[in-house]
Each structure stands twice: as structure tokens, then as C-alpha cells.
Amino acid sequence: MTLRTTLLATAASAVAMPALAEVNIYTTRQPELIQPVMEAFTEETGIEVNLAYIEEGIVERLQAESERSPADLVMTVDIANLKQIADAGVLQPVENETLMEAVPESLRSDENLWFGLTTRARIVYASKERVEDGEVTTYEDLASDTWEGRICTRSGTHNYNLALLSAVIEHHGEEYARQWAADVKDNLARRPQGNDRAQVRAIWAGECDISLGNTYYMGLMLRNEEQQEWADSVRIVFPEFEEGGTHVNISGVGLTQSAPNEEEAIQLMEYLVSPGAQEIYAEVNNEYPVLESAEPSDLVASWGEFTPDDVNLADLADHRATALRIMEEVDFDG
Structure with missing residues (x-):
């Protein structure tokens, strides 16, 4: 060739x-x-x-x-x-x-x-010092006056909280969800602000005793030198719906x-x-x-076991507009 x-x-x-x-x-x-x-x-x-x-x-x-x-x-x-x-x-x-x-x-x-x-589960971060085991076990508990002035959360109109409220609607209906949102608002220690990690920081600083957050933020805080102290001040609690599981x-x-x-x-x-x-x-x-x-992972497993809520997520997405309207009607962020 x-x-x-x-x-x-x-x-x-x-x-x-x-x-x-x-x-x-x-x-x-x-x-x-x-x-x-x-x-x-x-x-x-x-x-x-x-x-x-x-x-x-x-x-x-x-x-x-x-x-x-x-x-x-x-x-x-x-x-x-x-x-x-x-x-x-x-x-x-x-x-x-x-x-x-x-x-x-x-x-x-x-x-x-x-x-x-x-x-990811939407859970409760609870102060190790000021919240006893078993004090909060359900999402419905968050509306109890036991928690007046003790809850921190990010904006009620954030997708994470709208999804949780959509789950409340799915389990209990719109009117119950509206009252639940209003009662949780009344229990807030401060106006909703910041992200989920900012709520844990507020618990560490003594501004509130419990907060709503996603589980993976614990992993993020533990990897951050400044935020490890915040993470160490709380434990993860997996609330459930009274006739369901963890959202x-x-x-x-x-x-x-x-x-x-x-x-x-x-x-x-x-x-x-x-x-x-x-x-x-x-x-x-x-x-x-x-x-x-x-x-x-071993870290995630160490947070404990829980039973996921078995509602169809597509059904929750259908409630999003109603959840947003409720948050605006109760002026959750006001």
C-alpha cells in the first residue's frame, strides 16, 4: 500500500x-x-x-x-x-x-x-437544651399554643413551605389548612426570614426553640466549620401527619x-x-x-428512621396555588 x-x-x-x-x-x-x-x-x-x-x-x-x-x-x-x-x-x-x-x-x-x-424530609430542628424528646411528634402539633413564640421558619411562600402546606391540605382540607397556617404564624418567634440554616442558627442563638427545615441542611452545616456549632445545638425530629407519615x-x-x-x-x-x-x-x-x-449514607442514616408520607406528590403540586393563596390570606410573612 x-x-x-x-x-x-x-x-x-x-x-x-x-x-x-x-x-x-x-x-x-x-x-x-x-x-x-x-x-x-x-x-x-x-x-x-x-x-x-x-x-x-x-x-x-x-x-x-x-x-x-x-x-x-x-x-x-x-x-x-x-x-x-x-x-x-x-x-x-x-x-x-x-x-x-x-x-x-x-x-x-x-x-x-x-x-x-x-x-428529602421536611422536618423539625429542635433545641437539645430547651425541647424534650416527644414534645413535638406531628405537624398538627405545630399549631398548638405550646409553641407560642418558639418557632422559626423561612418564608411561608417558599416552595418548601408551600409543599408542606399542600400536604396539610391533602390530609385535612383547605379550611383546616388555613387555620393551621394562621396558628403556626401566631407561634412564630420572629418574622419569617433567611434560609433553613438561618433558622438553626436562630435556635443556637436562643431566638427560638424549633424550626422547619429540610434534612440535608444538617449535612451541609456539619461540613461547614462555622455552622457545625449550630448543627450541634439541635436534633432532627421527624414529625408525621396524624394519619400519615413524614412529608x-x-x-x-x-x-x-x-x-x-x-x-x-x-x-x-x-x-x-x-x-x-x-x-x-x-x-x-x-x-x-x-x-x-x-x-x-452513614451520616443520613444516623439521623434516624421515619415513615415517608405516601401521598402522591403530583397531587400535592395541584394544591400549590391554594397553598400560596392561604399563606397570603393569613399574611404569614407579615
């Missing part, structure tokens, strides 16, 4: 090689929180994962890009965000046996437009309508609900796996 023939053959071979397989993700989660599991996927499959962090306006961006969008998957947190994306018509259903078996029905869309990946919310994923790399994207979705990936993803984020056979 002549040199010219060899060069032509090499060039032809290069042209014939397929482009590098990849998956493109729009995510509202900080890339460092999901990068470890994506790297594990790439190492196992050779498929590259490209993350685009979009803090706000993810629906508007997908709608503007339409069929030209490079995004294959959307990853976000909170049932309200997932429902908003699904309702915008920018996702397509995924009829996949692996996903259906791994993700409980209550943690996925009825139309299979989105699937939960991890859960949970999710992080989740959906396949976009455009999905230029649909096959690879579904392969990644399947990987994300596999035992190994579930444990990596949950550990990095201090959350709970949705896969029943996957174990939480």
Missing part, C-alpha cells in the same frame, strides 16, 4: 468514526452536587455528560429554544418545579420498565414525564421534547436509579435514595 493510499484510508476511517456520545443536561442543581454521579456514568459507559446550570428561567429557555434545544434532560428539585416544567409541554413521557420498577408510583408523574431521584419532597429528572441524544439520555436515566448511582447521588447531596434497595 502506498503512502498516499494509507493516508486516504486513515482519513476515510476518521470521517466514518461516530461522534462522541453525549448527554446534555439543564439543571437547577449546583453542578458540583451531581458531578460525581455523572463522572461515574461516563467512566462506566464512555458517554460524556455536559451540565448547564440554569438557576432561573429554565422553562422559558426550553420554550424559546423549542426543537433546537440541545438539552436532553432537565434535573431540578421540588415537586412544584417539576410540575411547572411538565405543564409547560417541554418534556416527553418515558415508558421504561427500569424506571417504573425503581421509582415508587407516588414519586413519579402519572404520565411518566418526570421521575424522582432522591428525597417528603424530591429531586427529579425528565426527558425533553427535543432530546437530540434520546437513547443516551434514557440510558443515563436508567443509570441514575441503579443501586450504585443512587447511593452516590444521595450521599453527595445528603438525601435519601428513591430506590428501596439502596442505602442512605
Whole structure:
């Protein structure tokens, strides 16, 4: 074979090689929180994962890009965000046996437009010094005058608290939920402000005795030198509804309508609900796996066991507008 023939053959071979397989993700989660599991996927499959962090306006961006969008998957947190994306018509259903078996029905869309990946519980942080074991056991307890002037929380109109109030509506109805929200407001030690960690800081500072918060914030505080002292001042309490369990919310994923790399994207979705990936993803984020056979990290497990509320999260999302109206009517943040 002549040199010219060899060069032509090499060039032809290069042209014939397929482009590098990849998956493109729009995510509202900080890339460092999901990068470890994506790297594990790439190492196992050779498929590259490209993350685009979009803090706000993810629906508007997908709608503007339409069929030209490079995004294959959307990853976000909170049932309200997932429902908003699904309702915008920018996702397509995924009829996949692996996903259906791994993700409980209550943690996925009825139309299979989105699937939960991890859960977090909305719990009570209680002062170790000023709150006895067993003083608060239910969400209904938070409306008792026992807690007058003793509760701290972030804004009532934040998605996390709207999801909790939506659960109150689901369990007890709208009128009860309105009175509950008003009573909890009356029990506040201060106006709602800051994030969930700011409430724990307020407990540490003696401004209040209990607060509402998500479980994973404990992990974040323990990793922060300044905030470790706040975390050490409280313990996690898993309240339940009187006829239910502990309220949970999710992080989740959906396949976009455009999905230029649909096959690879579904392969990644399947990987994300596999035992190994579930444990990596949950550990990095201090959350709970949705896969029943996957174990939480040792740190998360040390916070104790609880029974998740079994209401369908899609049903809670349907109550969001009512929950927001109630919070505004009782002037919860006022």
C-alpha cells in the first residue's frame, strides 16, 4: 500500500468514526452536587455528560429554544418545579420498565414525564437544651399554643413551605389548612426570614426553640466549620401527619421534547436509579435514595428512621396555588 493510499484510508476511517456520545443536561442543581454521579456514568459507559446550570428561567429557555434545544434532560428539585416544567409541554413521557420498577408510583408523574431521584424530609430542628424528646411528634402539633413564640421558619411562600402546606391540605382540607397556617404564624418567634440554616442558627442563638427545615441542611452545616456549632445545638425530629407519615419532597429528572441524544439520555436515566448511582447521588447531596434497595449514607442514616408520607406528590403540586393563596390570606410573612 502506498503512502498516499494509507493516508486516504486513515482519513476515510476518521470521517466514518461516530461522534462522541453525549448527554446534555439543564439543571437547577449546583453542578458540583451531581458531578460525581455523572463522572461515574461516563467512566462506566464512555458517554460524556455536559451540565448547564440554569438557576432561573429554565422553562422559558426550553420554550424559546423549542426543537433546537440541545438539552436532553432537565434535573431540578421540588415537586412544584417539576410540575411547572411538565405543564409547560417541554418534556416527553418515558415508558421504561427500569424506571417504573425503581421509582415508587407516588414519586413519579402519572404520565411518566418526570421521575424522582432522591428525597428529602421536611422536618423539625429542635433545641437539645430547651425541647424534650416527644414534645413535638406531628405537624398538627405545630399549631398548638405550646409553641407560642418558639418557632422559626423561612418564608411561608417558599416552595418548601408551600409543599408542606399542600400536604396539610391533602390530609385535612383547605379550611383546616388555613387555620393551621394562621396558628403556626401566631407561634412564630420572629418574622419569617433567611434560609433553613438561618433558622438553626436562630435556635443556637436562643431566638427560638424549633424550626422547619429540610434534612440535608444538617449535612451541609456539619461540613461547614462555622455552622457545625449550630448543627450541634439541635436534633432532627421527624414529625408525621396524624394519619400519615413524614412529608417528603424530591429531586427529579425528565426527558425533553427535543432530546437530540434520546437513547443516551434514557440510558443515563436508567443509570441514575441503579443501586450504585443512587447511593452516590444521595450521599453527595445528603438525601435519601428513591430506590428501596439502596442505602442512605452513614451520616443520613444516623439521623434516624421515619415513615415517608405516601401521598402522591403530583397531587400535592395541584394544591400549590391554594397553598400560596392561604399563606397570603393569613399574611404569614407579615
